[in-house]
Amino acid sequence: MAAGSNSLTRVFGGSPIGVLLRLVLLCVIVGLVMDQLNLNAFEVLRHAARAIEELIANSADLLRHIGRYFLIGAMVVIPIWILLRIFRMGSGRG
Template sequence: MPDDTRELPAANEGLYRFLGGSPLTVAFRLVLLSILVGVVLAAIGFDPWNILSSIRLLFQRIWDLGFDAINGLWRYFLLGAVIVIPLWLLSRLFSAPRGR
């Protein structure tokens, strides 16, 4: 069975070990990963030219969204409680055990 692995010179072996593979393969992976991460960051509103402002704006939006979610939950709670609490109270009153 022929051995397809080649012996690399010591300088190239160190470079391959440092990069985690051949330089061309590592560069290709880094380009693809950078594009993927860039798409995700653009989707959540990051701007590469003003990254600090984008991070601050992201945290502000998350903060606002959190309190909007609490406000929405509170409204749903009140809407449901208008029906659930009286029905629960009536069921407790009518199913109360009779005195002995």
């Protein structure tokens, strides 16, 4: 039984009963503070979900702009690069 107790202590980071008691106390304290601040756990999750949705939407918009800039730049850079390659091959420095 000592080996099982040792592995539980390692998993929990201390005595399992002690850790559970500390977690219960911490949950009560955090719940009290959140209640005093009129914070609801579901509202916090909804705000987090909205923030993630906005991040994704803004990222998509950013990627759209980057793609547009890439295409505009490629219309200039690629032909110049091709011409430089042709001239270098013609001069033997290829």
